[in-house]
Amino acid sequence: MSSTTPLLDVSGLTKHFPIKGGFPIRRTVGAVQAVDGLDFQVAEGESLGLVGESGCGKSTTGRLITRLLEPTAGKISYRGQDITHADRKGLAPIRSEIQMIFQDPYASLNPRHTVGKIISGPMEINGINPEGGREKRVRELLEIVGLNPEHFNRFPHEFSGGQRQRIGVARALALNPKLIVADEPVSALDVSIQAQVVNLLQKVQKELGIAFVFIAHDLAIVRHFSQRVAVMYLGKIVEIADREDLYENPRHPYTRALLSAVPEATVDAEPRERIRLTGDVPSPINPPSGCRFRTRCWKATEKCATEAPPLVQVEGNKPGHLTACHYPETEATIPAPRLSKDPEAAA
């Protein structure tokens, strides 16, 4: 990472959704601690992968960065400018630089608008008049994302899921953004289509130098796409590292368990060790004290219950590899999951 100001700097980001209850006077009786104190940076042109189980706060994080949600606490800076609590007017100049790609391509396109209208909408809102007119720009964008520019006047219902997601990508690109938050952009698509869309995003990232926050639960796709990966558990980042580091030398027990759960691709491979986590993810309304993973961790001790482990560079980590664990894994404690050494998976 460069030493200059990062493109996006998130520190202590917290989002608690209040739970209202009581009668006759409704009051806040609790909070869903969806995101609880995230720290990370995204450099220009870099792709940060955000992985974790369902309900761990990945999507909430994405919506906080794009300011669809108001953070409860913490700070979000974009190029050094604080946008944590900026209103619509204050965000206006930044809106065009941070864009989002949504999960469900069937819900993210207005069914009553033509493709042309959907893609030119962002330009219209931000009063951008590209050279040669908006229609020309829309045709260009359609070509970039691999769609027929002649489909300008079609409606979303005439396209397949993969094509719709391409339209969503074109819309996100319409404003020449510097950062795209992709919220599980391929998880609603067929596996055969996923690769196409991921390759498209990769092409976009490389050719246009756009930074990505790539939210996914598929480890293989994140590995393919992101230079740096953050693993989330119950609203906290438990481990963040460069791609190779994380996949080959996972230090947090949860990361290790996640990696060991990736299905084996080769049939006659040696059976590798599979870490089975018992129990469910605890409720984010009442998360466990100390380390949030301790209820399912096989190494948990008294210390884990009383003291929350900080996200630091633990002994034996490369620079930039941060782990939040009192008892980080080493090669010795448990044989590393075979996946991380599988040459085919690394390809």
Add this chain to the structure above:
Amino acid sequence: MTPPTPSAAAPLEVTDETVEKSTTSDGSKGSESRSPGQLAWRRFKRDRTGVISAIIVILFFVAGLAAPLIAKIYGKDPYTTYGLSDPTLLGDNSYPVKPNGGIDSQFWFGVEPGLGRDVFTFLLYAIRNSLLISTAITILVMLVGVIIGVTAGYIGGKTDWLFGRVIDILLAFPQQLFFVAFTPVVLNLFVPANEDTPTTIVVISLITLLVVFGWASIARLLRGQVLALREREFIEAAKVTGASPARIIFKELLPNLWTPILIQGTLLLPTMVTTEAGLAFLNVGISDPTPDWGVMLGRAAQVYQDDITYLLFPGIAMVVFVLAFNLLGDSVRDALDPKTKR
């Protein structure tokens, strides 16, 4: 009866049709695409009941709007008491002399018993007045209902709660009873009890009352629709690009709400026609010298034992109109929302 997600419904049904089309025409013609609206129109045209109903409804509206013209060509008006000036029309018992309510080449639908007015022009003007009042009420109800429903749904929170309770109260009222009891009260606000009430005041207060008590169900329906749409990702996508609330409501939400609005509108109008006629029948709406469906039916109810023909014309006309409009409403709903298969 309301489509839960009209927006999602339309595409799903349609996809195979368009895919079929594009494979046969090699899919290279970008200009050949059709909007959801055009697809609905195609489906509607295929629905024979709907088309016939639409023609009947349009005929009624044309007859109502062109009533003065038709009356002029026909050579009579609904106010002149032909029976009193021409003693050959009405007998000593004040009923028409000729059979079938006095139908002849002069008076196509016969003569009114008692005063001897021309039934044909009276009915034309009754249709005209009833439709004008009902249309005005429907448009205002839809307008108020859409504005309040969309606002409450989009803003949410306290506003939504407040409107929600107002709607609850309005829907809890026994409406017919309330109209009967309150119309004289409202009229008394404008005109002292001992004076004659001008028809315009009656019409205005009628419209006001029906609108005040009519918007609630539409607003509740649209609020629900907006709540469902508000969480859809395309609204978030618009927000991410910095769209203003006004743009989101008018450009993103409203195009997706036309389906329920149109359906509710077409179902509301015939209801308003019957409500308005019902009130006139109960002597709280439009009253006698002014031609009106309800007035006619009220008068016919007094004489039907001796002159059934006088009841038949307004009665049948109203049944045909309300039936056709309701069938039209059903067809519009089927065309716009192909998921509701009967």
